[in-house]
Amino acid sequence: SAVISQKPSRDICQRGTSLTIQCQVDSQVTMMFWYRQQPGQSLTLIATANQGSEATYESGFVIDKFPISRPNLTFSTLTVSNMSPEDSSIYLCSVERDSGANVLTFGAGSRLTVL
């Protein structure tokens, strides 16, 4: 299965700043997925990142707040913009492990704390 590296693994950020999370996969994948896990909550899909086109966002998430880049088939970034304490979460990158099987492999996550 794919190996996913995310960085930073954790960070403490000031209100109003932006932070970019990087996700590197060790093999080429068509789609990459960004999830958020708020404290004490389950995981929620933010968006799907496609190489060569704009990301597709889920209801409640917008590009201005969570811009995503996907420059090639092994890399993606998620930026959390103009952060507030409500953005304190774990952000996870994932890819589909077996094509068409809906089985996802996840990175270890990036834990952001916004003060």
Next chain:
Amino acid sequence: GDSVTQMEGPVTLSEEAFLTINCTYTATGYPSLFWYVQYPGEGLQLLLKATKADDKGSNKGFEATYRKETTSFHLEKGSVQVSDSAVYFCALAGGTSYGKLTFGQGTILTVHP
């Protein structure tokens, strides 16, 4: 919309005890069902899955059976070990989704020697 409900935790057991973590779901159509596990400091890993009614997923001594009549996918293990201490997530993938999993809130399991 789709939803997954897991039994609330945390769950604390002694080694070799029997484990059940309940999971029920609401979905249209015929979803695939999953259990993911997150060990401390690691990413989520697929533990087992089932793609149709009456399928039984199994891995590492864990089992779960897809029960369409009760819309359930309860996780069981006959004898837990300290190394099973982790957070367990039940999830579903709807028939028309791609990469979009709906997760339960997670259940923290702690196993004591």
